[in-house]
Amino acid sequence: xxxxxxxxxxxxxxxxxxxxxxxxxxxxxxxxxxxxxxxxxxxxxxxxxxxxxxxxxxxxxxxxxxxxxxxxxxxxxxxxxxxxxxxxxxxxxxxxxxxxxxxxxxxxxxxxxxxxxxxxxxxxxxxxxxxxxxxxxxxxxxxxxxxxxxxxxxxxxxxxxxxxxxxxxxxxxxxxxxxxxxxxxxxxxxxxxxxxxxxxxxxxxxxxxxxxxxxxxxxxxxxxxxxxxxxxxxxxxxxxxxxxxxxxxxxxxxxxxxxxxxxxxxxxxxxxxxxxxxxxxxxxxxxxxxxxxxxxxxxxxxxxxxxxxxxxxxxxxxxxxxxxxxxxxxxxxx
Amino acid sequence: xxxxxxxxxxxxxxxxxxxxxxxxxxxxxxxxxxxxxxxxxxxxxxxxxxxxxxxxxxxxxxxxxxxxxxxxxxxxxxxxxxxxxxxxxxxxxxxxxxxxxxxxxxxxxxxxxxxxxxxxxxxxxxxxxxxxxxxxxxxxxxxxxxxxxxxxxxxxxxxxxxxxxxxxxxxxxxxxxxxxxxxxxxxxxxxxxxxxxxxxxxxxxxxxxxxxxxxxxxxxxxxxxxxxxxxxxxxxxxxxxxxxxxxxxxxxxxxxxxxxxxxxxxxxxxxxxxxx
Ligand SMILES: Nc1ncnc2c1ncn2[C@@H]1O[C@H](COP(=O)(O)OP(=O)(O)O)[C@@H](O)[C@H]1O
Ligand SMILES: [Mg+2]
Numbered sequence: 001x002x003x004x005x006x007x008x009x010x011x012x013x014x015x016x017x018x019x020x021x022x023x024x025x026x027x028x029x030x031x032x033x034x035x036x037x038x039x040x041x042x043x044x045x046x047x048x049x050x051x052x053x054x055x056x057x058x059x060x061x062x063x064x065x066x067x068x069x070x071x072x073x074x075x076x077x078x079x080x081x082x083x084x085x086x087x088x089x090x091x092x093x094x095x096x097x098x099x100x101x102x103x104x105x106x107x108x109x110x111x112x113x114x115x116x117x118x119x120x121x122x123x124x125x126x127x128x129x130x131x132x133x134x135x136x137x138x139x140x141x142x143x144x145x146x147x148x149x150x151x152x153x154x155x156x157x158x159x160x161x162x163x164x165x166x167x168x169x170x171x172x173x174x175x176x177x178x179x180x181x182x183x184x185x186x187x188x189x190x191x192x193x194x195x196x197x198x199x200x201x202x203x204x205x206x207x208x209x210x211x212x213x214x215x216x217x218x219x220x221x222x223x224x225x226x227x228x229x230x231x232x233x234x235x236x237x238x239x240x241x242x243x244x245x246x247x248x249x250x251x252x253x254x255x256x257x258x259x260x261x262x263x264x265x266x267x268x269x270x271x272x273x274x275x276x277x278x279x280x281x282x283x284x285x286x287x288x289x290x291x292x293x294x295x296x297x298x299x300x301x302x303x304x305x306x307x308x309x310x311x312x313x314x315x316x317x318x319x320x321x322x323x324x325x326x327x328x329x330x331x332x333x334x
Numbered sequence: 335x336x337x338x339x340x341x342x343x344x345x346x347x348x349x350x351x352x353x354x355x356x357x358x359x360x361x362x363x364x365x366x367x368x369x370x371x372x373x374x375x376x377x378x379x380x381x382x383x384x385x386x387x388x389x390x391x392x393x394x395x396x397x398x399x400x401x402x403x404x405x406x407x408x409x410x411x412x413x414x415x416x417x418x419x420x421x422x423x424x425x426x427x428x429x430x431x432x433x434x435x436x437x438x439x440x441x442x443x444x445x446x447x448x449x450x451x452x453x454x455x456x457x458x459x460x461x462x463x464x465x466x467x468x469x470x471x472x473x474x475x476x477x478x479x480x481x482x483x484x485x486x487x488x489x490x491x492x493x494x495x496x497x498x499x500x501x502x503x504x505x506x507x508x509x510x511x512x513x514x515x516x517x518x519x520x521x522x523x524x525x526x527x528x529x530x531x532x533x534x535x536x537x538x539x540x541x542x543x544x545x546x547x548x549x550x551x552x553x554x555x556x557x558x559x560x561x562x563x564x565x566x567x568x569x570x571x572x573x574x575x576x577x578x579x580x581x582x583x584x585x586x587x588x589x590x591x592x593x594x595x596x597x598x599x600x601x602x603x604x605x606x607x608x609x610x
Binding site: 050051052071072073077078079081083085086087088089098099102103146150156 | 501503504506507508509510511512513514517521522525526528
C-alpha cells in the first residue's frame with residue numbers, strides 16, 4: 001500500500017517561503033510526476049514527503065498514518081537521487097544489500113533479493129564492482145536496485161535521468177515506466193522536462209513558485225489547461241499566445257493556439273494571419289516554422305516534414321477555431 | 335608549454351634544498367651522534383663528528399636511572415588513549431556541525447579554535463587545583479583526559495573540514511535506506527572519511543606525544559611520559575650531555591618512525607580538501 005496525502009503543507013527556509021500551502025492526494029499505485037520550472041520547489045516538496053526536510057506547518061499522511069514528524073528511516077519510502085548517491089566504498093552488491101542489512105534481513109533473503117534485483121536490472125555481471133567503475137546508466141540502475149529491494153510503500157525520484165545523455169534517457173524512461181507497470185507501487189517522479197512528465201505520468205502536478213497550478217492526467221492538462229501557465233508549460237513546442245484586439249474578438253484577455261493547431265497555406269484566405277517564415281527547423285518527421293506575423297509577433301507552427309517552406313516565404317495561418325484557448329486578465333482559462 | 339630550466343639553475347636549487355634540509359635536520363643528527371659517544375667525548379672542547387669510541391652505555395644508564403620503558407608505556411597510553419577518546423567525541427560533533435548546522439555553528443567552531451590561542455599557563459592554577467581535588471594528579475587517566483580536552487578543538491576542526499567534502503546526498507540516501515543515525519555514521523560516514531580520520535588520528539597522536547607543558551606539570555614519578563623523562567635529564571646537577579642525548583633519542587625515536595612510515599597517509603589526509 002502507498003497512498004500519500006498532503007494537507008496544507010507549508011515550508012519556509014528562514015524568511016523565504018518556498019511552499020506556501022499545498023494539499024494533494026496521491027492514490028496507491030499511481031505514477032505521479034511533479035513538473036515545473038527550475039527552482040519552483042519540486043525537490044523541496046519531494047524531500048518533505050521523504051522526511052529529509054521538516055514541514056513548517058501542515059500534515060503528511062502515508063497510508064492514512066500521520067508521518068509528519070517521522071524520520072526518513074521510519075517512513076518506508078525509497079528515493080533515487082539525481083546524483084545517484086551510491087556508497088562509493090561498497091561494491092554494487094553491498095550497495096543494493098544495504099537497505100536489507102539495515103532492516104536486519106537474513107543472509108539468505110539478502111542474497112536472493114540482490115540476485116533478483118540484479119537480474120531484473122541487468123547488473124548481474126557487475127555485482128563485485130565499485131560504483132566508480134560503472135557508467136552513468138549502470139549507476140542509475142544500481143540506485144534503482146537499491147530502492148527496489150526494500151519493497152517500499154512508494155518510490156521517490158528526483159530528476160533521476162538528468163545526468164544521462166539523451167539516448168540513454170529515453171531508454172531509462174521506458175525502463176522506469178515498465179518497472180512501475182510490473183511493481184504497481186506508487187511512484188512520485190520529479191522533473192523539469194514536460195516530455196518526461198507527459199510520457200510517464202498517470203497524473204501530473206504542475207508546480208509554479210511553490211503552488212500547484214493544476215493536478216490531472218497528461219491529456220487533461222494538454223486539452224484543458226487550467227490557466228495560461230499550464231498551457232504554456234505543457235506541450236512542445238510551446239503554445240502561441242496573442243493579446244489585444246485579436247484576443248478581444250474571442251471575448252478574452254489573451255488567447256492561445258498550439259503549434260499543431262494551425263492550417264497553413266500560400267494563398268490568401270480571408271480571416272487568416274499573414275506572416276513571413278523566419279527559421280524553418282526540419283526534423284524529418286515534422287518541420288517547425290517560426291513565422292513573423294504582423295502585429296502579433298513570432299509564432300511557432302508545426303507542419304509535416306514534407307512541407308517545403310523556407311526562410312522568407314510568405315504564408316497564411318488559419319488557427320483551428322475549435323482549439324483556441326481563452327484566458328482572462330488573471331491568466332485563468334475561460 | 336613546458337618551462338625551460340637551465341641545468342645550472344636546477345643544480346643550484348637542488349643544492350640549496352639539500353643545505354636547508356640538512357640545516358633543519360642537524361640538531362637531530364647531532365643528538366643521535368652524541369648519544370653514542372662517551373660523556374668525556376661529548377663535552378670535549380674539540381668536538382668530534384663521529385663517535386671515536388662507539389658506546390651503548392648511555393642507554394643502559396638512562397634505563398637504570400629513570401625506567402624508560404615505564405615512561406614509554408605512559409606516553410603510548412596517553413597519546414593513543416586521548417586521541418581515540420577525542421575521535422569518539424569529535425566524530426559525532428563534526429557530523430552535527432557539517433550536516434546539521436545551525437546559525438551559530440560557525441561561531442562555535444571559531445570559539446573552540448580561540449581556546450587554542452590562549453596560553454596554557456593562563457589556566458594552570460585552576461586546572462591544577464581541580465586535578466588535586468579530584469585526585470587526578472600524576473595519574474595516566476587524568477593526563478589522558480586533559481590531553482583529550484587540549485586536542486579536541488583540532489580534532490573537531492579537522493574532521494569538520496573532511497566531512498564537509500562528503501556529499502550530503504549519500505548520507506540522505508542512507509537515511510532513506512532505513513539507517514538510523516548510528517548506522518549512518520558507522521556504515522557510511524566513517525568509511526568514506528577514512529583518509530581524513532586517519533590523518534586526524536596520526537597528527538593528534540604526534541601532538542599528544544610531544545606535549546610537554548601539562549605532562550611535566552601534572553605528573554611526578556608515576557604517570558610521567560617521555561617528555562617528563564627527557565626533562566628529568568636536563569637537571570643542573572651535572573652536564574650529562576651524552577645521557578641527555580640518549581634519552582632524547584629514545585623519546586623521539588618512536589614518533590619519528592611512526593611519522594616516517596605514515597608520511598604518505600599524513601600528506602594525503604592533510605591535503606584531502608585541496609586536491610580532489
Ligand atoms: N536548504 C535550503 N535553504 C534555503 N533555500 C532553499 C533550500 N533548499 C531549497 N531552497 C530554495 O527553495 C527553492 C526551491 O528549490 P527546489 O525545491 O530545489 O527547486 P526545484 O527542485 O524545483 O528546482 C529555491 O528557490 C531554492 O533556492
Ligand atoms: Mg530540484
